[in-house]
Amino acid sequence: MSKPKVTIVGSLNMDLVVTAERHPKIGETLTGEKFTTLCGGKGANQAVAAARLGCDVTFIGRVGNDAFGTEMIESLKSEGVNVDHIEVLDEVESGIAMITVNPLDNTIIVVPGANAHVTKDVIDKHREALLESDVVVTQLEIPMETVDYVAEVCGDNNIELVVNPAPAQKLTDNIINNSTYITPNQIELTQLAEAHPELLKDHIDKFVVTSGSKGCYYTVDAYRVDVPTMKAEVVDTTGAGDCFNGAFVSYIAQGRSLEESCHFANAAASLSVEKFGAQNAMPTTEQVLERMNR
Ligand code: RIB
Numbered sequence: 001m002s003k004p005k006v007t008i009v010g011s012l013n014m015d016l017v018v019t020a021e022r023h024p025k026i027g028e029t030l031t032g033e034k035f036t037t038l039c040g041g042k043g044a045n046q047a048v049a050a051a052r053l054g055c056d057v058t059f060i061g062r063v064g065n066d067a068f069g070t071e072m073i074e075s076l077k078s079e080g081v082n083v084d085h086i087e088v089l090d091e092v093e094s095g096i097a098m099i100t101v102n103p104l105d106n107t108i109i110v111v112p113g114a115n116a117h118v119t120k121d122v123i124d125k126h127r128e129a130l131l132e133s134d135v136v137v138t139q140l141e142i143p144m145e146t147v148d149y150v151a152e153v154c155g156d157n158n159i160e161l162v163v164n165p166a167p168a169q170k171l172t173d174n175i176i177n178n179s180t181y182i183t184p185n186q187i188e189l190t191q192l193a194e195a196h197p198e199l200l201k202d203h204i205d206k207f208v209v210t211s212g213s214k215g216c217y218y219t220v221d222a223y224r225v226d227v228p229t230m231k232a233e234v235v236d237t238t239g240a241g242d243c244f245n246g247a248f249v250s251y252i253a254q255g256r257s258l259e260e261s262c263h264f265a266n267a268a269a270s271l272s273v274e275k276f277g278a279q280n281a282m283p284t285t286e287q288v289l290e291r292m293n294r
Contacts, residue, residue, distance in 0.1 A: 003056040004253035007133040009123070009150050010043015011115040011141030012061050012076075012086070013095040014068035015238070015278065022102050032100075037068075038277045039075040040097055041115070042139040042166055045239045049246020049268065049282040050137075051079045055253060058082040058133070060126045061142070062114040064094040069114070075279070085126040089114050095141070099238060101276075106238050110141065110167075118142040120149045131157055135180075135253040137245065139164040144172065151178040160252065164245045170195040176203055183248065185210045185241055208262065210244050212237075215266045218258060227259065229266035230291060232273050239278025244269040247288065267291045 063069030155178030247268035
């Protein structure tokens with residue numbers, strides 16, 4: 001059986017991760033425990049998740065002409081992701097994320113770098129890859145104008161589109177109308193509802209909302225369907241949402257139902273929080289199915 005084709009238009013960041021017992025207070029200097037650099041970025045994390053879960057994944061994005069850029073491309077390549085559509089720019093640096101992980105949660109500051117240069121002309125140059133996809137996935141770590149354009153191309157060509165609205169920003173009509181699913185977490189959903197008072201009333205059936213240890217939910221005919229998740233021994237929640245999205249898309253791209261896709265994605269995300277790092281922690285299909293059968 002041929003693998004479903006998933007194209008991710010998104011961000012690549014080098015994650016500069018510090019672990020500490022707690023977050024510092026404003027003005028406080030705190031001694032941390034460990035510092036690590038790990039390949040990340042919501043787009044790249046979702047690409048690794050979908051690739052490990054059996055999809056033929058193509059990535060469209062940009063990095064800087066620097067050591068981080070080279071490492072991020074090589075890392076995606078080693079996961080079997082098609083990196084032919086990642087462009088290397090001389091004039092900007094690769095995106096980075098400063099992440100502080102403590103036993104309960106994490107904080108992230110992203111400096112977009114080359115991700116801010118994923119412009120509409122990049123989509124035009126790599127349009128063929130989009131048109132060959134079963135499902136296209138994007139997030140909001142690249143310019144909104146580009147996400148809007150991706151949505152337009154998908155809409156015009158009847159290609160399924162999953163938009164992970166992270167970090168939350170006001171969406172355009174093209175994005176709302178042309179996306180098959182919109183996958184915020186609970187906080188992002190609140191932010192979106194504030195930005196678009198009518199959004200949840202008019203388009204609620206497109207929303208799959210993740211709510212951490214509670215799992216996720218969606219709405220059918222005005223009824224909320226809760227899909228609970230499994231218990232996990234939490235080590236690091238960084239990238240759990242990305243794992244959910246990559247896994248969700250991998251099942252949707254195989255033609256599975258919304259309910260099946262949510263169960264599968266919950267199980268995958270519950271595994272991802274049990275390991276340190278984002279891409280590092282993405283599970284394989286066998287591991288997810290084993291957890292679901294437990
Ligand atoms: O969702 C986690 C990701 O958010 C990190 O890998 C970091 O790069 C930021 O993009």
